[in-house]
Amino acid sequence: MFKVPFLCVTTLVASVALGMVAGAGAQESAIPNFSFTDSGWLLNGGIDFRPIPGKLAPVSFDPAYPQVGQGNQRGVMERMSDAENANLKPWAKEVMRKYNQDVLNGHRAFSSQSRCWPGGTPGQLLFPAEPIFFIQTPKEVWIIWQRQQEVRRVYLNVPHSRNPKPSWFGESVGHYENGELVIDTIGFLDRAEFDFVDNWRTPHTKDLHVVERWKLIDGGKGIEAAVTVEDPGTFNAPWSGTARWQKVDRGTMLESICAENNSAFEKYFGLMEYRMPEAKTRDF
Amino acid sequence: MRRQIFRIAACAVAMAVPAAAAAPAAPVPDLAGIWWHPSLPGPEPLASGPTTVTNRSRNKGISDYSQLVGDYGNPILKPGAAEIVKKHGELSLAGVVYPSPANQCWPEPVPFIYKNFALQLLQEPSQITMLYEQDHEVRRVRMNQSHPAKVIPSWYGDSVGHYEGDTLVIDTVGQKSGPFAMLDLYGTPYTSALHVVERYRLIDYEDAKEGLDRDAKENFLVGVGTIDRNYRGKHLQVRYTVEDEGVFTTPWSATVTYGRGSTEWPEIACAENPHVYYGKDEAVPTADKPDF
Numbered sequence: 001m002f003k004v005p006f007l008c009v010t011t012l013v014a015s016v017a018l019g020m021v022a023g024a025g026a027q028e029s030a031i032p033n034f035s036f037t038d039s040g041w042l043l044n045g046g047i048d049f050r051p052i053p054g055k056l057a058p059v060s061f062d063p064a065y066p067q068v069g070q071g072n073q074r075g076v077m078e079r080m081s082d083a084e085n086a087n088l089k090p091w092a093k094e095v096m097r098k099y100n101q102d103v104l105n106g107h108r109a110f111s112s113q114s115r116c117w118p119g120g121t122p123g124q125l126l127f128p129a130e131p132i133f134f135i136q137t138p139k140e141v142w143i144i145w146q147r148q149q150e151v152r153r154v155y156l157n158v159p160h161s162r163n164p165k166p167s168w169f170g171e172s173v174g175h176y177e178n179g180e181l182v183i184d185t186i187g188f189l190d191r192a193e194f195d196f197v198d199n200w201r202t203p204h205t206k207d208l209h210v211v212e213r214w215k216l217i218d219g220g221k222g223i224e225a226a227v228t229v230e231d232p233g234t235f236n237a238p239w240s241g242t243a244r245w246q247k248v249d250r251g252t253m254l255e256s257i258c259a260e261n262n263s264a265f266e267k268y269f270g271l272m273e274y275r276m277p278e279a280k281t282r283d284f
Numbered sequence: 285m286r287r288q289i290f291r292i293a294a295c296a297v298a299m300a301v302p303a304a305a306a307a308p309a310a311p312v313p314d315l316a317g318i319w320w321h322p323s324l325p326g327p328e329p330l331a332s333g334p335t336t337v338t339n340r341s342r343n344k345g346i347s348d349y350s351q352l353v354g355d356y357g358n359p360i361l362k363p364g365a366a367e368i369v370k371k372h373g374e375l376s377l378a379g380v381v382y383p384s385p386a387n388q389c390w391p392e393p394v395p396f397i398y399k400n401f402a403l404q405l406l407q408e409p410s411q412i413t414m415l416y417e418q419d420h421e422v423r424r425v426r427m428n429q430s431h432p433a434k435v436i437p438s439w440y441g442d443s444v445g446h447y448e449g450d451t452l453v454i455d456t457v458g459q460k461s462g463p464f465a466m467l468d469l470y471g472t473p474y475t476s477a478l479h480v481v482e483r484y485r486l487i488d489y490e491d492a493k494e495g496l497d498r499d500a501k502e503n504f505l506v507g508v509g510t511i512d513r514n515y516r517g518k519h520l521q522v523r524y525t526v527e528d529e530g531v532f533t534t535p536w537s538a539t540v541t542y543g544r545g546s547t548e549w550p551e552i553a554c555a556e557n558p559h560v561y562y563g564k565d566e567a568v569p570t571a572d573k574p575d576f
Contacts, residue, residue, distance in 0.1 A: 037410050116389065116555035135406050135413060142406065144413075149422040151415060153549060167551035252411065252424060255438040259390050259555070260462075 031176050032216045038252055040131025041223050041245035047126045047199045049227060049241025058241040059085045059202045078103040081200035092203050092234045095193055099201045112194055116258035118150055118168035120195045121185050121210050122227045125243050133253050148258035154183050166206060181214040197229055205233035221247050310449040313486050315405045318549060319520045319542035320511040322401040323503035324349045325469040327538040328495055334360050334536035337470050338502060349504045352376045354470025365473055365531040372471030385464045389419055389554035391439035393459045394480050395524055396467055397421060398540045401510060412445060419554035425454050452484040475530030482524045492519035495541035511545040519543050
């Protein structure tokens, strides 16, 4: 159904068809180029969705534990989320209260990525420290996270399936519109206690619907994605926010294996990870 | 956008140059789309010559996937390697499911990675991205480049590639060893001297049939619904050669023959282990109360 043609040939054909090679100025901005072999995009400016003026804001921190700049919240090891946010349905508040209590009890809070599970949509967008890479073809776009090589697929110019198979990333279809890649995603798993739309451990139901509008900013040195999230089972009203990435010329994607934890983030941040029990001798 | 135009222009130049050369070069093969090989353990042993370790445990003539008893008598194995394969087989016969990259959700080295049912190759002029469907494993192949003088070891190694006529050739060195590392499901080990050359080629069904027959003779064909068994179009076959003087007495080769299916790309998060393959999953001990 979603056959992907050979990139070089089809890019050329599609480009000629669009008049891009001819330098048709009006259409040059129609398809933003996010794809570079030796450059990726690193989340920039924090690990939260930024509010969009005039639109309902994303869930944020617990007012009793205010965030200090982009750093940690004062007085707690982990993030305390705004579990009493008025946009949340009661069950979602309860889930978030439970996680907040874990934090107050001195424990690391849960995240799906900490278990080497996918971060979901749009939660995975807010994974920091390691770049994302794009591969764009006329029929499909792949977004690949260096960390654990999470791969998200966006099928272009096709409607959603009648019955999408539920998944962490959902079923994403997209198209280009005025220089933006517009992605519409539905078809999520029902992992309410483990699958979050942000880094505040805000849950969702299987009825989550996410619309993203990705565009180049800063003369091509950055990307901004404006995200609108609706889920009548979780939120009283749709909310919106943005995330940004900056281009990083660090070469091609590195191997970053979650199970191996070979990025050793604890070294960067001076944290002590949980010690895993180890046998001194092998069993065979 | 300028870069995109540059890339497109480079694409055009790359395609134009062969046409202008004295000897017309074969067009770059279009390997796009999802390729399926839902067979376990996966490798197709050659009919003759040094070839992959196979399963001594058979069920109705084919590999018994519930007992992975590698043929430690395969002459490709040096004594030390044969002993490791033998011990893995003894564990399997005793009912122990020994750890492997697949069941521990660790990266699967080449050629272990052929255990995946689906493969997708994203061809660009300067790189090829290889996607495997189980646990979203991703390999990257740098095109028309050399291995660095000093390779930083990694699970998938350093892969460089080029086209030889209608064949995509991938050369991989620098695969890291470590916990659960093995070249196949029988526990065949490897060392830092491991060197794998893969040759991918589109072939007609008539040519693919020989490989598919070897596949059916050795492997447990699963994945009902993922592959079209009546597909008669172009197949993708990889013939790979493995050498590692620390483990093998000689270089050896095998194939994997991919076909087409109608199934879309699945999302499989290994760490989540959501699949129940053989009925009810084994009960895992759980605590009634959390530790905190």
